[in-house]
Amino acid sequence: MLRRAAQMIFYRRHREPGVKGWELRRRLGSDYPKVLRLLDEYLGNLGLTVKTVFEEDGSPPENPTIDQLDKARFYVTLREELSLGDMKLVGWRIDDLAGLAVSLAYIVSKGGKASRKDLESLLRTKLPGWRVDMNLNRYLRLGYLIEDENEQLYLGWRARAEVDHKKLVDLLMMEES
C-alpha cells in the first residue's frame, strides 16, 4: 500500500505533479488518508513531507471531510527550510528567487489579486528592466502565478503547494528595513 501510494504521489502522470484524493481512494481504498499519514512519517526521515492542498482558498480545514480530501491534491515537498547554500541545488538564481518572493508577497498583500503593471513596476526596483518580464513569464509558466485576460495576477497551483504564505508575510514584517 505504502509503495503504491509513494509511486502515485511521486511520479508525474498529468500536467501537474501530485495526485488527487479521489485517485488515491480508487487505488488504495477509502483508508487512503491513513496510508498517507504513514507515508508522511516514513518520508519524514528523508526530510520530505506529504503536502495537502485543498480546493478552497484560504486556511486549510482543521478536520477535513472525506469530500474535501477527495477534491484535495497531494504532493511531496521538502519538509525542512532551505538555506542560501541549497539554492544552487534547486537551480535558482538569487535574484530570481527574490523576484518570486516579491511577486507572491505582493499578491498576498493585495488579497490574492494584483495588476501585472503594478507588480512589474515594483519588480523594477529590484531587478533590471529586461529581466522583469522574463521572470514574470517564468513564474507563470512554472505555475507560481496565474494571469487572466485583464492582466490581473493570482497565486498559481505551485505557489499554493510550495509556499507558506502566512509565514512569508510574517517573516517579511519581522525584517528590519
Added chain:
Amino acid sequence: MSRKPNRRRLAKEELRRIIEFCRSIESKGLNPFLVDVEDLISVIREYFPSLKDTEELSLDAEALNQVASIIKMQSEWVKRRATSLYRDPFLIEEKLRSLPIRRLAEVFLKAWHPIVELEQITIGSLRSAMKYWDSLAPIDERWREERLSEVEAGATTREELIKQGILRDETFLSEIERLWDELKEAAGRDGMVDYWDFIGAESYGETIRRAYLASFLITYGYARLIIQPLEEKIFLKPNEAPISKTDAQPFSFPISLSYERWRQWREKQGE
C-alpha cells in the same frame, strides 16, 4: 418639452459614470469602502422613472449589478481584514521595496518547500521514440555535406525549362488568358462576379480545375479577390491589364472547395 430628453441623456451619462467608477474600483483593487453605496443607489433611483427604452433600462440594470459587486467586495474586504493572514498592504510593499535582494531570498527560502517529483517515460512515448530511431538515417548519411557537382555547359530543351519552372507553359498561359476573357465577360456592372458562380461547373472535377486556374489569375495579376467578410462573400474582379507580380495580391487566401459546398451551389443554381 425639451426637458425630458435632456433628463434621459443625463440619466444615461450618470449610469455610465457609475458603471465605470465601480469597474475601476474592482480592476485597480482599491478599497471598496471608498464607494458611497447609498449615494449611488439614490442616483440610480432618482433617474429610474425617466428611463424608457431597452438600452437605458439595460444601463440601469448594469449599474445596479456593479453596485452589487461593490457590496460583495466590501464583504470580502471585511472578511479578509479579520483573518490572521491580513497585513497592511502598504507596509508589506514598503518592506519589499526596502529589503535587499539577498534578504528577500533568505526570507523566501524559510517559507518555501519545493515539490519533489519524479519523471518517467511512458510506454507510448518509448514506442514513438523507437519508431523514430528505427526510421532515422545513419549519422554519416545525415551529416554528409552537399557537394556541388561540376557539369559542362550544354543545351537544354524548352520542356525541361518548363519542368524546372524557369519558363511558363504556353498552353497553360493561353488557358489562363482564355479564362481571364471569360471573367471579363462574366463581370457585372460593378466589374466583379461571385467566386462560386464563376468557378462552378457542371461537374465537381471541372469546378476544381477552374478554381485551380482562377488561383493563377490572381497570382499572375489578371484578377483580384474581393472579400466581404461580414456577408461571407468572395468575388473575382478582372484587371484591365495584368499587373506585375509585385503589385498582385500579396497574400494567400484559402478557399474550401469541398464536394458538399459544390453540391449546395448546384442546388442553388437549380432553384
